[in-house]
Amino acid sequence: MADPASYRPKTGEIPNDPGVYRFRDPHGRVIYVGKAKNLRQRLTSYFANPATLLPKTYAMVHAAASVEWTVVGSELEALQLEYTWIKEFAPRYNLAFRDDKTYPYLAVTLGEKFPRVQVMRGDRRKGTRYFGPYTAGAIRETMDTLLKVFPVRSCSAGVFKRAEQSGRPCLLGYIDKCSAPCVGRVSVEEHRALAEDFCAFMGGEAKRFISQLEKRMAAAVEELDYETAASLRDDIIAMRKVFERNAVVLSEDTDADVFAVEEDELEAAVQVFHVRGGRIRGQRGWVVEKVEETTGAALIEHLLQQVYGAQAETDTRIPREVLVPVLPDDAEQLTVWLTGLRGAKVDLRVPRRGDKAALAKTVHENAVQALKLHKVRRAGDITTRSLALQELQEALELPEPPLRIESFDISHVQGTNVVGSMVVVEDGLVKKSEYRKFSVTGDAARDDTTAMHDVLTRRFRSYLADKELPVAERDQHSKFAYPPNLVVVDGGQPQVAAAMKALAELGIGEHEIRVVGLAKRLEEVWLPEGDFPVILPRASQGLYLLQRIRDEAHRFAITFHRQKRGKAMTASLLDDVPGLGPARRKALLAHFGSVKKLRAATPEELAGVAGVGPSLAASVYAAFHGSGAEQPAPAVNYATGEILES
Structure with missing residues (x-):
């Protein structure tokens, strides 16, 4: 940990103006962003007696290696710049309001030609209206009820395309829960109007729609059109069911x-x-x-x-x-x-x-x-993660707990389509935004150890290159800018030796980055030195953490390998189809979106792709299905049920 006195700016150098400041760690990463009406008063408070600081503030100033500031013209500008930098850099020590649960939203994708109603979680998308959050059961019931009244498309892009090509709507179109724009039952404008009415209802205009339907129902009764009146009555009941689900708490004009x-x-x-x-x-x-x-x-x-x-x-x-x-x-x-x-x-x-x-x-x-609920859940989680990191520090003789761990794995089938994976854990939690995939080709793909050497070389060569960037630029070019405290490779002594060789060739010493291997058979931890592994207790939280990150690297590698293998198999099959050149192969894959969907397509659906006629479509279909030969079953380890892919 750095000594704050080593980078403390002189008091006279700090202006008394309003502004925004950033603390950076030794690798140039922004770890805290703040704003102040008076920069001098605020910044000097961070370098006061350590005993007066909160634990997390103490940790932040000791994790930092520099501080910089930007003077702005007003407090409003400081507010805007602080928000922009927090969003851009996602500093680990800033107040991060994390949802205490994952909430589903009812979303309408108004940015699409044919808007779609769907349940969404996670990151929000531009051009999409969101309503909620709701509980999972309530949102499904609300969506199912309203689609009877506003039959907006709710199918995926793949289902929509297939319906367009076949001229037949999906089940929802037949049961009147979709207006079936895919087959032209309604125009683009009519379907968009339905989507906008759906949004208006969800946005609080329910009474207007209910009133309109009641008038139409009364008119239908006067004309003795009881079938239409009954249909409108059902729509009114559905709307009221959704409308009355939420309790009235304030006056109707309150938002x-x-x-x-x-x-x-x-x-x-x-x-x-x-x-x-x-x-x-x-x-x-x-x-x-x-x-x-x-x-x-x-x-x-x-x-x-x-x-x-x-x-x-x-x-x-x-x-x-x-x-x-x-x-x-x-x-x-x-x-x-x-x-x-x-x-x-x-x-x-x-x-x-x-x-x-x-x-x-x-x-x-x-x-x-x-x-109260968060404290009960969090206490166990923090204790477990802290214990795991502490056990690894002691067992592997690390100078400090391994706050950043990277795990690497290689996947292939008999030396073909070789790929590597890198997964990242920070503070005991996975950080999926920093996962990486590697394609391994040429001489590097001849066996697991050479592939591991290639992957580690590429990862840490990029780290050294990013390290040469000016500190202010590292956040925009941070693909590999931050080194781990611990590297975990899947395997034993050969894989560890390959990893150490890669680091040594790049001039990275063992004192900078610790490397260990985790062998699957007995879950032994292999160190670069010594002929015998470290055996962690079976109930060790440190071992559990290593197993989880190793298994996650394996899963990530297998997923990438299967994607690459599927594309290669399809390309190989399509290469043999007479008259099918690169442009048409690309058009087929782009049209269906995946190898699985292309394989499942009928000759008629294949013929619907631009440039692919009935004759060529029949040849493509035959390439996938014409031989009638059964695919050989994969080799399986019957003791574990695992498909034998390394």
């Missing part, structure tokens, strides 16, 4: 997000109720670990930045009212920022009395329960 916070010295839980049209349309929660001594006002400021900054980029509507338990210190600037994102006035305030204050109290009770 608001109601936030509440419950915190202790180290963590805080946040809950929000989304109220639209006076009804609770969804609920969401976050839990955050504090880095510095943060007040409730500062927590709310960071929360609103992250929640509404992300929503603005995905066209999600910001409500007229944002009700918070305490006003942020920069409430005026935040209101201006939110108003700019929404395009209309936003009222940011604390509810003091009446129904809104009562609802805020209910939201706070949810936050209290969420923090």
Whole structure:
């Protein structure tokens, strides 16, 4: 750990202006971003007596190796720049409001030619309207009910394409839960109007639609058209079922997000109720670990930045009212920022009395329960991960716990389609954004050890190249910029020796990066030195961690190998089809999207691809199915049930 005194700037060099500052680690990675009305006062507080710092602040300033700042013209500019940098660099020590559970949303992909209604989780996409969050059961029921009234497409792109080509809709089209735009039952404009009506209903205009249907039902009854009236009656019942599912808590013209916070010295839980049209349309929660001594006002400021900054980029509507338990210190600037994102006035305030204050109290009770539940779950998780890292440090004689571990594996079938994988674990948790895949060709693919040598050489050659970049540029070119504390290779002494040879050839010593191998048969840990492995206890948390990362590297490698092998097999089969050149092969793969779908296509579907006529389609179909010969069964280890792929 670095000594903060080694990079502390002179007090006189720090301006008294408002600005944004960044702490960087020895590898140039931004680990903390903050803003201040007075940069000098804020930055000098980080270099005070260590005994006065919170544990996480202490860890941050000792993990950093430099600090830099940018002066801005106003507090609003500081707010905007801080949000931009937090989003760009994702600093590990910043307040990161992580959802306390994964919430599904009802999404409408208005950016597509034929919008699709679907349930979505995870990252949001531009051009898509989101409604929720909901519980998993409620969202499926809501979607199923509303598709009877608004028969918007809900099928995947592959199903839609197949229906277009065959001229036959899927089951939903036959049971009137889809208007079947794939076969031209409705035009592009009519289908988009249905999708927009769906969004309007979900956005709070339910009463308008119900009123319109009631008038149409009455008119149908007057004309003695009882069949139409009965159909409209069913639609009205379906709409009311969805509309009445959410409790009325405020006046019908109220659109608001109601936030509440419950915190202790180290963590805080946040809950929000989304109220639209006076009804609770969804609920969401976050839990955050504090880095510095943060007040409730500062927590709310960071929360609103992250929640509404992300929503603005995905066209999600910001409500007229944002009700918070305490006003942020920069409430005026935040209101201006939110108003700019929404395009209309936003009222940011604390509810003091009446129904809104009562609802805020209910939201706070949810936050209290969420923090209690999080502590119970988190205690076991943190203890287990800390114990695993500590056991590895002691067993492998590391100078510090291995906070970043990288595991490598090789996959192939009898030396063909050789690939390598790299998976990353930081602080005991997988970091999928930094997984990497390697294709191994030429002499490097002749056996496992040469392939491992090739993969390690390429990974750490890139690390050395990125290391030469100026510190300020490493965040934009950080593909391999950060070295691990521990490298785990799948195998025993030969694989460890190959990895060590690769590092030695690059001038990276064992004191910089520790390498171990984990052999599958007896789960032995092999070190570069010595003829005997380290045997960790079977119940060791450190061994469990090594096994999990080794198995994840194996899974990732196998997945990539199967993709590559499938493409190679298809290319080999298609190479033998007379009259099928590279352009048409590419068109076939692009049209069907995957090898599996191309193999499953009928001759008629193949003939529907541009440039592929009936005769050529028959030849392509025969290449996959014409021989009638059975594929040889893969070799299997019957003791474990594992397919024998190395």
